[in-house]
Amino acid sequence: MRYIIIGAGAVGGAIGGLLSGSGREVVLVARGPHLEALRAHGLWLQLADGERQLSIPAVAGPDELTPRDDDVLVLCVKTQHTPGVLDTWASYGCGTGTGARRGHGPAVVCAQNGVENERLALRRFADVYGMCVWLPSSFLEPGVVRALCTPLPGMLHLGRYPSGSDATARAIADDLTGAGFAAPVTDDVMAWKYAKLLANLVNAADAVLGPDEDAQHELVTRARAEGAAALAAAGIAYVGAEEQSRTRGDQVNSPPGNRSSTWQSLTRGAGSIESDYLNGEIVLLGRRFGVPTPVNEALRQAANRAARERRAPGDLSAGEREELLSAGR
Numbered sequence: 001m002r003y004i005i006i007g008a009g010a011v012g013g014a015i016g017g018l019l020s021g022s023g024r025e026v027v028l029v030a031r032g033p034h035l036e037a038l039r040a041h042g043l044w045l046q047l048a049d050g051e052r053q054l055s056i057p058a059v060a061g062p063d064e065l066t067p068r069d070d071d072v073l074v075l076c077v078k079t080q081h082t083p084g085v086l087d088t089w090a091s092y093g094c095g096t097g098t099g100a101r102r103g104h105g106p107a108v109v110c111a112q113n114g115v116e117n118e119r120l121a122l123r124r125f126a127d128v129y130g131m132c133v134w135l136p137s138s139f140l141e142p143g144v145v146r147a148l149c150t151p152l153p154g155m156l157h158l159g160r161y162p163s164g165s166d167a168t169a170r171a172i173a174d175d176l177t178g179a180g181f182a183a184p185v186t187d188d189v190m191a192w193k194y195a196k197l198l199a200n201l202v203n204a205a206d207a208v209l210g211p212d213e214d215a216q217h218e219l220v221t222r223a224r225a226e227g228a229a230a231l232a233a234a235g236i237a238y239v240g241a242e243e244q245s246r247t248r249g250d251q252v253n254s255p256p257g258n259r260s261s262t263w264q265s266l267t268r269g270a271g272s273i274e275s276d277y278l279n280g281e282i283v284l285l286g287r288r289f290g291v292p293t294p295v296n297e298a299l300r301q302a303a304n305r306a307a308r309e310r311r312a313p314g315d316l317s318a319g320e321r322e323e324l325l326s327a328g329r
Contacts, residue, residue, distance in 0.1 A: 001070045001171065004106075005029060006085055008038065008058070010137040010261065011111055012076030013145030014153060017045035018179040020056045027065065028058040035060055037143025046146040047153060048255070067093035071106040072172060075121065078265070079114045079277035082121070090124045107168050111156070113200050113261070114277035115193050118161040129169055132157040132192035135181075136254040138264055148255040155182040155252050159189030182251050194238035198227045200278045201296065203262035204303035207273070208324070210314020215325060222328055223295045227282045233289035259313075266306055266313045275303035298327035 001024070005016035008028035020026040030038055038058035045052045059065060071093055077085050094105040105124075110117040111131040121128045135154030137147040147153045158173050159165050165185045176183035186192060201223045205216045231238060239247075265273045279296040286293035302324050306315065316324070 001025070001072050001175065002027065002068055003072050003074055003175075004065070005074050005076060006089065007075065007077035007081070008034070008043070008145075009076065010139035010145055010147075010264065011133055011135055012074065013043055013045065013139060014135055014137045014147035015074065015076065015111060015156075015176075015179075015181075016056065017043050017052065017054050017145065018147075018153060018181070019175060020054055021045075021052060022175075022179040024175050024179065026056050028056050029061065030058055031060060033142040034139075041143055044144045046144070046148065048148045048150045062089055062092045065092075067106070072109060072168075073106050073125075074109045074111050075117060076111050078261070078272070078274040079112060079116055080272050080274055082112070082117050086120060086124050107172075109158070109172065110161070113196065113203075113274060114281060115190065115197055116277050116281070118190070122161060127168065128161040129172070130159055130161045130189035130193055132189060132196050134196070134248065134252050136252075136258045138259070140264060140267060148258075149252050150255075151253075152182050152251045153180055155184070155248055157184050157186050157189055157192045159186045162190060163188055182248075184247070188237075191237050191239050194231060194236055195240075195244060197278065197281060198224050198231075198238065200260075201227055201282065201299070203260040204273075204275045204279050204299040206260040207262040207266050207313050208299070208302045208306050208316060209321070210316075212314075219295060219299070219325060219327075223279065223282070223299060226286065226291070226293045226296055226328075230282050230285040230289065230291045230293060233291045234285050236285075262303060263313050266311065269310045271307060271310060273303055273307040275300045275307075279303070292328070294328035298324050 004027045005012045006029045008030045016026045042053050042055040107127045108121045108125045109129045118130045169185050173183040173185045202220045205220050262273050279300040282296040283293045
């Protein structure tokens with residue numbers, strides 16, 4: 001298979017880099033200074049056991065590629081960018097001519113946080129796979145990705161969307177395992193992704209509050225309680241903490257000081273973040289099923305305002321901070 005990594009940032013760069021390093025065929029899709037750096041110097045991938053400089057083909061979009069029957073599109077962009085990416089790649093490999101995968105396009109893997117991407121992708125592609133990404137990594141400068149977890153770089157649960165598994169999922173998982181990841185195949189990948197959604201409710205607090213761990217903990221505890229109540233009201237099952245701990249064990253240990261993807265987006269001045277699809281997903285469920293979610297709504301608004309105004313992480317006024325911490329009380 002040829003893996004086309006759409007969004008070669010922290011997660012995409014780590015997955016693509018390690019797949020390429022293990023001998024799999026990979027193409028990275030990037031833009032701007034990052035694309036320029038990848039083309040000029042390759043990908044600098046920093047791992048716990050050392051640094052690698054990887055020469056991997058890098059493109060700006062589908063016009064630079066000829067579709068193949070064995071292509072796998074791996075979406076690694078933030079959810080707010082998924083509609084635009086799907087618009088760009090919607091006709092790639094589709095139809096009945098050369099390059100068509102069973103006549104309806106390539107396999108698409110959503111290696112993304114949140115639970116909306118798979119649904120969006122299924123509108124355009126027939127074979128969609130969810131991936132629950134436990135891969136703490138960072139992308140703060142063009143051409144450089146850090147994935148410093150030990151002893152494995154990450155755990156990537158994989159399954160068909162909305163449920164089930166098949167030979168393609170198992171083949172992708174075999175390649176990921178060969179690249180050094182733990183890659184369990186599951187028939188209910190969305191149960192894992194909803195569990196990760198609850199974990200990711202910390203992201204906005206990490207970004208907007210800065211290094212105040214006590215304040216973060218107290219606010220995130222309330223945000224996750226709202227999330228669990230909203231999921232229960234909606235009848236959505238997710239993998240519990242005990243099963244998560246048993247499955248991950250000591251395989252993926254984050255390095256000290258690792259920060260969330262939302263914190264990294266603010267640090268890079270990206271101008272947008274995915275809080276509408278993390279805390280905002282809980283707000284949506286709360287509105288649909290009558291569950292109050294004031295903490296998640298306050299975090300969603302604060303994170304979006306910080307991104308829109310291109311603030312640095314932790315850049316809150318005393319009044320904004322107090323308003324945020326008092327949400328839901």
